[in-house]
Amino acid sequence: MRSSRICSRCTLRDALIAFALAASCGAFAVEPSLAESLLSGMARTPPVSTSFVQVSYRGVLDRPLVVSGTLRWLGGDRMQRDIDKPFKETAKIGDGELSVQRGSGDVHRMPLARAPQAGAMLAGFRALLGGDVSALQQDFTLSAQGGTAHWVITLAPRTSQLKRQLASIVIDGRAHEPRCLTVTDANGDSSITLVGAMAEAGLRSAAPLESALAARCRNSQ
C-alpha cells in the first residue's frame, strides 16, 4: 500500500541524517572531484550523536514545521531521534522496526519490512557508515561538486520504486563538516535538516522560507 511504501522514506531520511551526523562527527578531507572519495572515508565508530533542527515543508500545511533535538547512531541498524521542541518524541529504528513514542504516550510500532526497499536503504545506510560506497550505489547515483568552502553530494534514486517516493537527497557541507540534509519527496514536499554547528546556531526565523534556508546551507558563513 501507498503509505507503507512511503514509510520507507522516513527510514531513508533518518539514515541519511545519521549519515550526515556521522560525517559531522569525524573529520574527512573533501575531495570535490569524487563523491566516492568523500564517502569512502566515512567509517565511524558508534555511538555518535549530534543536535539537529528539522524544517519540513508539506503540501497540506501553509507554513513550515520546525522540530529540534538530538540524533544518535547506536551502531549497526539502530538509531534514535529525540525531539525536544516543540514537543517530546522519541523515534527508534532497530530490528527492522520503527517505533515512535510521543511524550509518555503509547509506543507505536511499524515494521520496516512492509516496504521491502526500507531494508535495502537501511543496508545502504550501514554500508555508508561502514565506508562501503558500492552498497549505496546499488540504490542511488552519487554525484559531488564544489570545493572546501562548500561541497554538495547529491543522491539520486536509481530504482523505480524509490523514484516513486523520492526525488533527491542533497547533503551540503563545508570542509570536514556536513551541514544540511535536504530530502525532496516525489510529490514536491521537502524537509531540510540542519546538523552539527548549523543546528547549534539555530534558525533566524520561526518560519524560514525554503529558499532562504537552502541558501543558508549553501553559503555557510
Next chain:
Amino acid sequence: MTRGARVAIWFVWLVLIAAVGWGVARHLQISSDLRDFVPPARTADQKLLLDEIGKGPGSRLLLLAISGAPQDRLAALSRGLQDALSHDPAFAQVANGGNDLAEIASNLLPYRYLLSSTLDTHRLDAAYLHAQLQQRVEDLSSPAASMLEPWLKRDPTLETLKLAQSWAPARQPKLVDGVWFSDRGEALLVAETRAAGFDPGAQAAAIASLQKHFASLPGAAQAKLVISGPGWFGVEASRNTRAEADRFGAITTIGFVLMLLLAYRSTVPIVVTALPLLSGAVVGFALLALIFGHAHGITVAFGFTLLGVAQEYPLRVFSHRRIGVATSQCVRELWPLLATAIVSVCIAYLAFFASGVAGLQQLAVFTIGGLIVAGVCTRWLLPLIVPPTRRDMAATPGLAQAWHFLAHLPRPRWLPWLAAVAGVLVVAFAPGQFWQNDLSALTPIPKAELQRDARLRAELGAPDVRYLLVLRAPTVEDVLALSERIAPRMHRLVAIDAVDGFELPSRFLPSAATQKARQATLPNAAQLQAALRQAMEGLPFRAGVFAPFVADVEAARELPPLTPEKFERSPLGARLESMLVRQGDGWVGLGTLSGVNDPAAFDALTQATGGMVHLLDLKASTESLVMAYRHRILIALGVAALLLCIAVTLALRSARRALHVLGPMTLATLLVLVVLRACGIPLSLFHLVSLTLAAGLGLHYALFFERRTGDAREDLRTLHATLVCVASALLVFGVLALSSVPVLRAIGLTVALGVAFHFTLSVLMAPAEHLRGGP
C-alpha cells in the same frame, strides 16, 4: 480340467477383480466426514460439534516455526512463506506479524465511521477535531509522517489505523525485522487452511503444498520448518499408522507365504488364497458405491478387519482336499458348515444395518456382501482353478501326535463355569477405566510435540482448540448484538485471569444497530465544515485541505450498515465467516478463546445471558458423542450375538450342539476382556470391532471341531486347517500387537488374544467323546 484352462480362469478372475476394483476406485468417494459415523446428535452442542467439527476457527490453524538460520534469514523466509501461502488457494489467511491490516481496513474505508468505536465516545465536533489535528501536526514531524500523509486529507482522525489496530491480535509475539519471533528466536507464522481441521486428506494436501512452498524459498535448505496444530497432528497420526501398517504388512506377508509353503508344500495356495477375499472386498466396495455413493474411511478400515474371516475359507478347502478326489467334491462336503458359518455371521451383521448409523450400515453392507461373495467364490470358483492335490494333509508329520495330545488334555467339566464366573468378576470389578472415550488416545501425539504446540500456541496467542464460546440467537444481527453486550464481561474474565484472551464476532463487525447509532452521530456537511474551521484555528493546515474528509463523512451518513455477507468478501472475511454459523432456525456465533484457565468462571456469563452464551468444551462433547456411538454399537453387537445364537441353533438343529459351538466363543470373548481389563487397558471401538472379528474366527474353530465326521483322517484335516488358520491369524495380528501405534496395537492384541483363546477353548470344550474317538 486342463492346466491351461485353470490358468485361464485364474487369469480372468484376477482381471475381473482388477477391473471391478479399478471401476470402484473411480466412483467410490472415501469420506472422512465423521458425521457418517456417529449417531444423530441429540444436544444442540453435539449438533454444533458435528456441523463444525474441524471447521471451527481454531482447528484450521497451523502454527509454523522456522529456526536454524541467522535472524535476518529467518525473517526473509517468514516473509517468503507468507507471500507464497497468501497466493495458495488452500489457505484462507496467513499471518506472520508483517500483515498490513491498514491495507485491509482501507478496503472498508467508506465504512470506517460505522465500524470504529471512536464515535461511541466522541463526536466529530470542533474540540475533538482540534485535538486530533494538533496530534497530526506532530505526526507530520515524526519519522512515521510519510506513512500518515496520504491518509491525512481523507482521514484526519486516523479511523482506518484505529480499525487496523483493533483487529490486530490482542497478544502478539515480538516483532523482529517486521515479523513475529518467539523467545527462542524462531520466526513464527499462523496459517489458516480452508479445509476442515479433521479432513485428513485436504489437510495433508495443504501441508504438502506448504512444505513445497517452503522448500522452494532461497536458503530454506539451511533452515528448519516446524508445523503444529490439529491438522498436522491428524496427518502425522495417519502417516505413522499407515507406515507402521505397511511395515508390518510386509513382514506378515512374507511370513504368511512361508507358512503356506510349509503347511501345503505347494505354491498353488499362495497364488489363489487371496482371490476369494479380494473378490469379496471389491464387491463390498462396489455395493457401497452403488448404495451409498461413498464410504467412510473408518468403514473401510473396520470392514477390511472384519472381512479377514474370509481368509479362512480357501485355507479350509486346501486342508480338506484328498488324493484322487476332485477339489469340487471336497468343497461340496465342506460347504454346509462353511455356509452355516457365513450365514450366521451375516445374519448377525444385519444388526449393524438396523443401527441407524450410516457408517455402521455401510459396514454391514460391506461385510455381508464381502463375506457372501468370498464364500461363493470359494464354493464355485476356487475348485475350477485348483489342480488335483497329490498330498493328503492328514498325513502331515506330527499332526496325529498333535491330535493325540489335544484329545487327551484334561477336561474338567467345571473349568469353563469357574472361568466364566471368575471372568465376569474380573471384568466387572477390575480397577481402572472401562471405556476409552478419548478418541485421541488412540492416535496419541508424542509428548514433545504436544509441549511444543502448547508453547507456540501461548507465544502466538493462538486460540484454544478445546474451548469455544457459543453465542446463540435467532438472527445474525442478534448474535452480533449479543457479542457486543458480553464483550465487557469477557474483558472482566480476562482481568481475573479466567481466560488469557478472546475474540468475538463483533470485534470485526458491529451489529447494524450499533452501526446505525454511530451513523446518527455523524455531523452533516455544513456542521462538519464549521467544526473544522474552528478546529483548524491556530494550526498550520491549509484551508480546504480536508475536503475529502468532509465528503467521506457525508457519504458515510447515507451508507446502509455493513452486513456479514459484505464483510465476508473483504480479506478479513474468512475470520468472520468461521465465527458465524447458521444452525437450524437460528444463528450461532463462535468466540475463540486462548488460555482458558478457569472454565467454571464462564457459568456466571451463561446465567447472565439466560443461557444464550456458554462455553463449549469440544473434548467433552466429542466424548459424549463417542459414548452415544458406542452405545449404538453395543446394542447392535448384543442383537448380533442373539441372532447368531438363533442362527447357529437352527443350522445345527440342536441346542446342545449349538452350546458346544457358542459356549467356547462366549467364554473366549470374555477371557479376552479379562486380560484387557486386568492389564488396565480401557476399551475403545477398535477393541469392540476386533472382538467381533475374533468371535467370527472362533465360530469357525468351534463349528469345525464340533463337526462329527466319523472319519479319523477327516478330523486330522480339520485340525490341519484349523492350525493353519490359527497360525496365520496369530502371525498377522500378533505382529500387529507389537506396533507402537495404539490403534494397531489394540486391534492386534485383541484379535491375537482372541484367536488363542477361541482355539484353546474350542479344543477343550469340544465334545470329549467325539475327540477321543478320533485317531
